[in-house]
Amino acid sequence: MYIKMATLANGQPDNTSLSSNHSNPSTNGHMNGLNHSPGNPSTIPMKDHDAIKLFIGQIPRNLDEKDLKPLFEEFGKIYELTVLKDRFTGMHKGCAFLTYCERESALKAQSALHEQKTLPGMNRPIQVKPADSESRGDRKLFVGMLNKQQSEDDVRRLFEAFGNIEECTILRGPDGNSKGCAFVKYSSHAEAQAAINALHGSQTMPGASSSLVVKFADTDKERTMRRMQQMAGQMGMFNPMAIQFGAYGAYAQALMQQQAAIMASVAQGGYLNPMAAFAAAQMQQMAALNMNGLAAAPMTPTSGGSTPPGITAPAVPSIPSPIGVNGFTGLPPQANGQPTAEAVFANGIHPYPAQSPTAADPLQQAYAGVQQYAGPAYPAAYGQISQAFPQPPPMIPQQQREGPEGCNLFIYHLPQEFGDAELMQMFLPFGNVISSKVFVDRATNQSKCFGFVSFDNPASAQAAIQAMNGFQIGMKRLKVQLKRPKDANRPY
């Protein structure tokens, strides 16, 4: 059942070079012979001081440690092999960590296996590479305030004096244009630090609004942002408790606003689905509510010019400028220019409608509904905010990928800007979305414009297909259909 692998060893563990190893790993493998907790020195095999922990990806979910062991033993004695499982559901996550006793084994395994073979049932080749935790040290830089004309080579030239550059990527928008920033990865932290010291603020590129930004790429922040986005999605538009944003602060508010803006622009992009429009309307309401209730800098209707024409102002007269992205000051300043959801959205979907809706416009009807629905609740909600600062809404971990048969949708022609959270927002009106996933090109970080949404019941999935298949966004129409079952043979 195992695929045929390149054979570098005869499959027998080779201990000869491991002089100090006094016990066989199998002696402590009471579970599966592969996992052990480092902590019992008398039975733990030794590993090299510079051993590399490998990340193994594209593992079929029906293979566990004991199935994988033979594949990897080819390259040396295994110190630890752990299939990653969801912490709540125990679900196989399709990947694993692998540490060999010897560093050399890891290198051999990587070169022999990485992207070289495809495990049964997988569409993509196995991944064998150092785990993120191995390379994590701060050696990756974010570079902002570049000239948009500067190429990767230009950036390399700028940074090569400070060390060995392992990666250099210009961040680009959907149109391929530079966003004026880049990631540069050095081989070591010291090199990265040297580059920061020398280059940060050292010069201003032609056309840039401020001096060059060179800082460590902050993955924590990215993670936080993603979490916030998911949270905003999870809280759900039809859940009144979502008003209790307080604990999450300005980020959540900003996200709500952005998503409201997205929904609005989606809704007015062409054919209009009343449900989606209603959803957009409600989100705007909620965002506005939060602004008025919680934001440090209250939104004021400001100058006439800043009130968006069309949809928002006339239809929701009591809420000033719900899509007031301009006036919003609750976000921590993006002093470094590092792209966040905000930046992406800002250059992507236009938050303001291009033209006013007609009276017959379903969006306006939707807004009428909102006024009825949300208007009277406004004061009550106000009170809620001030007195209740309760436990955060329960986070439902988004572990589940697939729902039951008939509940999983494949969506194509998504807007470039849509991520998991936006995808989820778009489909929440039709039911309980248990997962949403937009595919992203690993190299460019750009959406591949397709993704999946899973509901917890087939009726929601069908409703979503009915309403959203063919939904026009910009020049494209969404394709929304049931996900192809995994066993479906592909044509050609």
Add this chain to the structure above:
DNA sequence: TTGTATT
């Protein structure tokens, strides 16, 4: 153009 996952 059909689930890319990092203890």
